[in-house]
Amino acid sequence: MIELKNVKKVFQTKQGSLTAVKDINVSIKDGEIYGIVGYSGAGKSTLVRMFNGLEMPTDGTVAIEGKVISQLKGKSLRKERQKIGMIFQHFNLLWSRTVEENVLFPLELAKMPKKEREAKAKELIGLVGLEGREKAYPSQLSGGQKQRVGIARALANDPTLLLCDEATSALDPQTTDEVLDLLLDINKRLNLTIVLITHEMHVIRKICDKVAVMDNGKIVEEGSVIDVFKKPQQEITKRFIRQDSNPDSEDTDLIFEELLAEYPEGKIVHLTFHGKQAKMPIMSKIVREDGVDLSIIQGSIQQTQDGAIGSLYVQLTGESQKIQIAIEELRKLQVEVEVVEHVVEA
Amino acid sequence: MLSKLSFGASVLSEYLDFSEVNWEKMQEATIETISMTLGSVVIIFFAGLLLGLLLYETNGKNTVFAKILYRVVAILVNVFRSIPFIILIVLLIPVTKTLVGSIIGPVAALPALILSSAPFFARLVEIGFREIDKGVVEAAEAMGASKWQIIYKVLIPESLPAIVSGITVTTISLVGATAMAGVIGAGGLGNLAYLDGFQRSQPAVTLVATLIILVIVFIIQAIGDVLVKKVDKR
Numbered sequence: 148m149i150e151l152k153n154v155k156k157v158f159q160t161k162q163g164s165l166t167a168v169k170d171i172n173v174s175i176k177d178g179e180i181y182g183i184v185g186y187s188g189a190g191k192s193t194l195v196r197m198f199n200g201l202e203m204p205t206d207g208t209v210a211i212e213g214k215v216i217s218q219l220k221g222k223s224l225r226k227e228r229q230k231i232g233m234i235f236q237h238f239n240l241l242w243s244r245t246v247e248e249n250v251l252f253p254l255e256l257a258k259m260p261k262k263e264r265e266a267k268a269k270e271l272i273g274l275v276g277l278e279g280r281e282k283a284y285p286s287q288l289s290g291g292q293k294q295r296v297g298i299a300r301a302l303a304n305d306p307t308l309l310l311c312d313e314a315t316s317a318l319d320p321q322t323t324d325e326v327l328d329l330l331l332d333i334n335k336r337l338n339l340t341i342v343l344i345t346h347e348m349h350v351i352r353k354i355c356d357k358v359a360v361m362d363n364g365k366i367v368e369e370g371s372v373i374d375v376f377k378k379p380q381q382e383i384t385k386r387f388i389r390q391d392s393n394p395d396s397e398d399t400d401l402i403f404e405e406l407l408a409e410y411p412e413g414k415i416v417h418l419t420f421h422g423k424q425a426k427m428p429i430m431s432k433i434v435r436e437d438g439v440d441l442s443i444i445q446g447s448i449q450q451t452q453d454g455a456i457g458s459l460y461v462q463l464t465g466e467s468q469k470i471q472i473a474i475e476e477l478r479k480l481q482v483e484v485e486v487v488e489h490v491v492e493a
Numbered sequence: 494m495l496s497k498l499s500f501g502a503s504v505l506s507e508y509l510d511f512s513e514v515n516w517e518k519m520q521e522a523t524i525e526t527i528s529m530t531l532g533s534v535v536i537i538f539f540a541g542l543l544l545g546l547l548l549y550e551t552n553g554k555n556t557v558f559a560k561i562l563y564r565v566v567a568i569l570v571n572v573f574r575s576i577p578f579i580i581l582i583v584l585l586i587p588v589t590k591t592l593v594g595s596i597i598g599p600v601a602a603l604p605a606l607i608l609s610s611a612p613f614f615a616r617l618v619e620i621g622f623r624e625i626d627k628g629v630v631e632a633a634e635a636m637g638a639s640k641w642q643i644i645y646k647v648l649i650p651e652s653l654p655a656i657v658s659g660i661t662v663t664t665i666s667l668v669g670a671t672a673m674a675g676v677i678g679a680g681g682l683g684n685l686a687y688l689d690g691f692q693r694s695q696p697a698v699t700l701v702a703t704l705i706i707l708v709i710v711f712i713i714q715a716i717g718d719v720l721v722k723k724v725d726k727r
Binding site: 199201222224225226227228229231233235237239240241242243244252253255256257284285286300304310 | 626631632633634636637638639642646650651724726
């Protein structure tokens with residue numbers, strides 16, 4: 148159990164004081180994958196660094212398993228940090244050490260005896276799938292392999308918590324998915340709590356149980372991934388989700404504008420399906436029974452940890468009363484319906 | 494024309510008159526140069542490493558103590574790096590006299606050699622440390638490394654190529670400095686070239702001393718290059 152209470156961080160700069168993070172209240176259950184998403188400058192890097200005391204809050208407390216990290220100092224803080232793994236966007240491996248020696252590094256810091264250390268390193272290298280590359284130097288590895296070393300190193304002292312600081316942002320999409328799968332696998336296998344920060348909603352959707360959206364140093368929206376994806380409340384959250392589900396959203400917006408101008412009587416609606424609705428012939432039922440016409444503008448379906456989420460943009464035309472009935476009908480079938488009145492800037 | 498040619502020949506014959514060279518003295522001087530260089534390099538290496546670390550650790554820190562320390566060390570480094578060696582050695586004569594008890598001989602050259610080169614090497618060490626990715630140091634901190642563990646497990650190994658090439662450059666400049674120290678009686682090849690080569694007009698002695706110094710410098714550079722290649726895994 149991790150608890151952040153009223154956490155605030157103010158940096159003193161030459162230009163004056165800068166509030167990076169404020170009013171943060173978060174509680175994370177053991178074994179949960181908790182994602183924090185936000186644009187750069189939102190304060191998420193500062194926030195994640197407070198979990199292991201790399202940054203200390205100006206105000207408020209950070210507690211892990213009841214231990215208040217934000218009040219520890221010196222040796223006791225270092226001891227606690229050994230139980231918190233961390234991986235980084237740029238991997239931050241020691242280039243002067245081989246894969247094996249990099250994994251041994253945290254074990255040396257924890258003063259584990261040599262024999263045990265070597266056995267442990269071997270096991271970890273196996274866990275992340277790098278057997279046979281033990282003697283390679285980081286410069287000889289690909290990005291994905293480097294992050295695997297980073298993960299093995301972070302897991303060395305059997306942490307209860309793993310922090311991921313934009314851990315996939317420097318990787319290509321294919322490698323990102325491989326690393327995410329590895330993180331998910333480790334989370335399941337070791338019941339490891341993972342806190343990750345990212346600017347990609349894709350990462351949140353793929354592996355997180357819960358998500359917090361950060362903007363301007365504050366958490367503006369929080370909830371289970373499926374709920375947030377189904378019913379985003381804030382504009383910024385909608386924007387993040389839209390970027391993930393519809394990378395060509397600018398093109399879609401153009402079509403919206405044209406259609407809205409051409410058929411002022413029609414309605415453009417954004418439908419969000421979840422779980423079994425995504426697999427039911429809902430749309431054809433609506434067309435048949437309610438007598439409306441429908442043209443599909445854009446659609447996608449995506450996998451989350453809690454089932455599939457479908458997103459569909461359609462234009463409904465016909466008598467306005469019938470359109471209204473159709474929308475009611477969709478809502479009854481537990482489809483999230485959002486009428487697009489004007490084009491949102493994504 | 495002919496007179497010019499014969500003039501050239503006579504100059505050449507002066508340089509090549511190896512009968513003037515006392516090989517035993519030359520060997521002794523070579524050993525003195527090498528031992529003066531090596532002796533000072535060992536001290537400079539450790540002093541420079543320590544000083545470089547101090548510069549690195551105090552640079553950009555916000556405490557008053559660190560700020561003052563950084564200023565003081567930085568000023569000392571700049572001052573001793575700027576004083577021409579030949580002046581420094583003369584300037585230091587009283588200090589040397591109290592420290593070593595004599596101003597003649599290889600040991601007497603040490604204070605000036607160390608003071609002139611250690612700050613220079615310290616700067617190179619600091620630059621080497623600063624080139625290390627901050628993220629790597631942060632990663633070590635996140636793993637619970639202590640300050641001391643960060644120094645000997647991260648900073649030094651990660652900047653080793655810079656440290657090795659830095660000490661190579663420093664050693665080579667030291668060879669030159671020992672020759673200058675020879676002028677005030679520190680011994681070595683510089684001393685021999687000055688006394689026998691210049692004051693007794695034996696150009697052949699100067700030529701041989703020069704060649705030996707060149708060989709020493711080449712050997713140091715070659716060793717440095719091999720070592721850098723060996724430790725650089727980037």
